[in-house]
Amino acid sequence: MPRTYEAPPSENTGCKQGLYIHIPFCKQRCIYCDFYSTTCGEAEKAAFAEALCAELVSRKEEAEGRQLTTIYLGGGTPSQLSGEALTRIFSTIHSAYTIDPDAEITIEANPDDISKDFIAVLQSTGVNRVSLGIQTFNEDLLKILHRRHNASQARNAVLTLHEAGFVNLSIDLIYGLPGQSLDTWRHDIDTALRLPIKHLSAYALTYEDGTQLTRLRDIGKLKEAGEETYRSSFYLLKELAEAAGFEHYEISNFARSGWRSRHNSSYWDGSPYIGCGPGAHSFDAKRTRRENRADLCAYLNTPGAPAFREEHLSQNESRNEFVFTALRTNVGVNLELLSRQFGAAALSELLNAATPYLRLKELEERDGHLRLTPAGLFLSDMIMRDLMTV
Ligand code: SF4
Numbered sequence: 001m002p003r004t005y006e007a008p009p010s011e012n013t014g015c016k017q018g019l020y021i022h023i024p025f026c027k028q029r030c031i032y033c034d035f036y037s038t039t040c041g042e043a044e045k046a047a048f049a050e051a052l053c054a055e056l057v058s059r060k061e062e063a064e065g066r067q068l069t070t071i072y073l074g075g076g077t078p079s080q081l082s083g084e085a086l087t088r089i090f091s092t093i094h095s096a097y098t099i100d101p102d103a104e105i106t107i108e109a110n111p112d113d114i115s116k117d118f119i120a121v122l123q124s125t126g127v128n129r130v131s132l133g134i135q136t137f138n139e140d141l142l143k144i145l146h147r148r149h150n151a152s153q154a155r156n157a158v159l160t161l162h163e164a165g166f167v168n169l170s171i172d173l174i175y176g177l178p179g180q181s182l183d184t185w186r187h188d189i190d191t192a193l194r195l196p197i198k199h200l201s202a203y204a205l206t207y208e209d210g211t212q213l214t215r216l217r218d219i220g221k222l223k224e225a226g227e228e229t230y231r232s233s234f235y236l237l238k239e240l241a242e243a244a245g246f247e248h249y250e251i252s253n254f255a256r257s258g259w260r261s262r263h264n265s266s267y268w269d270g271s272p273y274i275g276c277g278p279g280a281h282s283f284d285a286k287r288t289r290r291e292n293r294a295d296l297c298a299y300l301n302t303p304g305a306p307a308f309r310e311e312h313l314s315q316n317e318s319r320n321e322f323v324f325t326a327l328r329t330n331v332g333v334n335l336e337l338l339s340r341q342f343g344a345a346a347l348s349e350l351l352n353a354a355t356p357y358l359r360l361k362e363l364e365e366r367d368g369h370l371r372l373t374p375a376g377l378f379l380s381d382m383i384m385r386d387l388m389t390v
Helices: 042-058 083-096 116-125 139-145 151-163 182-194 212-218 227-243 262-268 296-301 315-327 335-342 344-359 380-387
Strands: 018-023 068-075 099-109 129-135 168-175 199-204 247-250 253-255 273-276 281-283 288-292 308-312 363-366 369-372
Touching (some): 018 042, 042 083, 083 116, 099 116, 099 262, 129 151, 151 168, 168 182, 168 227, 182 199, 182 227, 227 247, 227 253, 247 262, 273 288, 315 335, 315 369, 315 380, 344 380
Parallel strands (some): 018 273, 099 129, 168 199
Antiparallel strands (some): 247 253, 281 288, 288 308
């Protein structure tokens, strides 16, 4: 049986260690997506599993004797890997790293990949959380987005996993889709909330450079939703999810009590994580970020030693990250911790910059934390820009 979790993530990052694995394969490309992935065949996937295992082994020292508290297979589409490849990857993780017995182990999956065989692989590898990329339950919109599944496959995927004993289920939705009315969005939210899920992530559609979505908009084939549509979609989601008992714990994330994503929470509380696979990011919880080169061919040619670039954060960059990541969550910025880590001047600078938003009640200072109010959540990008120090 999958394990269950009750405790919310704490602000103490001392004993956490995440492992992220980027699986760079998709069966077909969705028109809005700019994540690194390819549509290669089985031979490349098998070679990738080998190269990934080599990288996992070569980087095990980075965990420095800590147990892995979260493991997350994202992509791309991890459910596009064969059962053998997934089994090989997990057995390498188990032999190279020590895994906390209560670790959260997540795999992202597409609804149409959920089969008896796939579920059997998940059960045998210790996966205890599945995150399904559903995006919408509207058939027309699914086709426009070039998603592989239909609405009933999406619902059935959740129900099948639940019947198989997976309790910790999450789904992703997108709002602000071209032609999506508020009623259509309400139907998506209602459908999601009737399913046996513990977690819901919902993102505003973004028009990224180089995507087909952006090209279609630029030649007038699609109409981008206006700001008011994004705003009302966001607040409708918040209202309905909270009424159904979900906690709005991060700008784009909702969870039933005790079921926050521990892995994603570690991105927001500054915990260390090792990222393996092409394009994967790592952070040492001090000042160093690493990004593997997003190039599958190069990755396959250098097993265990992928090319990467490192960024050493300055004091200012580090302070900005501390503020922005914490501000995304409903915990907010721990002001005492900020002062301890970055000095009293950093604290007064932050509170000065925050003053106009505190007056407008878009930020609040309470219990030693600075956080976005409901009114400020939708304006988070602008507010964070204004709180940045250069
Ligand atoms: S949204 Fe997911 S399935 Fe679609 S192309 Fe991007 S990574 Fe692949």
